[in-house]
């Protein structure tokens with residue numbers, strides 16, 4: 409029996425460029441599985457395609473300039489990419505919910521919080537008025553809003569940023585979704601509130617068994633929330649593994665660079681943060697070989713010519729890098745994180 413709830417296979421998403429002649433390849437062959445009740449983190453630099461991936465699953469991409477070119481998103485044995493808009497509307501917000509970085513994206517500023525939650529509940533279930541009000545109040549209580557009955561009468565601007573995000577979580581979880589997509593849900597919040605919101609999401613997940621995809625560039629969030637991590641670079645997943653595999657045995661030079669450039673994991677002040685030199689490639693003019701080659705401290709000749717394919721490191725750990733590919737001759741491995749490989753030994757069969 410399949411133990412995944414969602415399976416994304418070879419997803420390709422492009423945008424038409426502003427001048428209307430080029431193609432921006434924002435997502436290029438993304439594949440992953442989400443298991444029941446687990447949390448998968450998608451990490452990567454800004455512009456690596458994390459949000460576009462999540463929005464594709466929800467079919468929330470802008471219609472005017474985006475194209476899902478290839479791939480499938482299997483949920484409940486059916487491909488969501490083949491659903492009609494009407495069918496998708498039924499799934500969205502009920503079986504699959506999404507939380508965005510800015511809670512105001514999901515809230516209507518002109519409607520009271522109570523009315524919005526009630527409308528959300530009624531969209532997906534037939535409920536008596538009294539029952540629906542009771543459920544809405546319970547939801548606000550569940551996410552830690554004090555005096556929920558009174559707060560139902562307030563408008564979004566009468567809540568703080570953290571409280572608004574709690575309301576959005578309450579709305580997203582109102583229908584007990586099987587999958588929750590959380591796109592940078594705590595980025596806009598201060599550290600204490602961030603910790604509270606993450607704790608809240610974890611507790612709710614324990615109760616409901618919801619599987620979560622969390623998009624973040626904060627490795628502290630990954631460590632506290634996720635069991636597995638997918639690392640994205642220039643529209644591709646370059647490495648996937650358990651949190652321990654990614655944090656303690658990263659294989660892709662980009663993952664290593666990402667870990668070294670992030671402050672959250674360094675408890676000791678003496679450790680210097682090392683930014684990844686260079687910038688990601690233009691998604692409208694991608695290089696022939698590996699998209700990371702131009703920035704890679706361990707680059708080999710082959711990397712500039714042929715794109716790498718996925719190599720299995722363990723049952724749970726895969727990486728798309730020539731350094732791990734048996735077809736490339738053995739190269740001197742990085743002696744320490746961030747070190748560079750001896751240029752003279754970079755030869756490929």
Ligand SMILES: Nc1ncnc2c1ncn2[C@@H]1O[C@H](COP(=O)(O)OP(=O)(O)OP(=O)(O)O)[C@@H](O)[C@H]1O
Pocket residue numbers: 423424432434452453454455456457458459460461470473625691
């Ligand atoms: N509406 C759009 N129109 C044109 N191109 C877009 C659009 N949205 C995204 N893109 C392209 O897709 C790329 C990936 O964007 P995406 O929002 O998925 O990045 P991200 O990894 O989520 O970054 P961030 O962490 O900053 O949110 C962008 O660099 C951009 O080139």
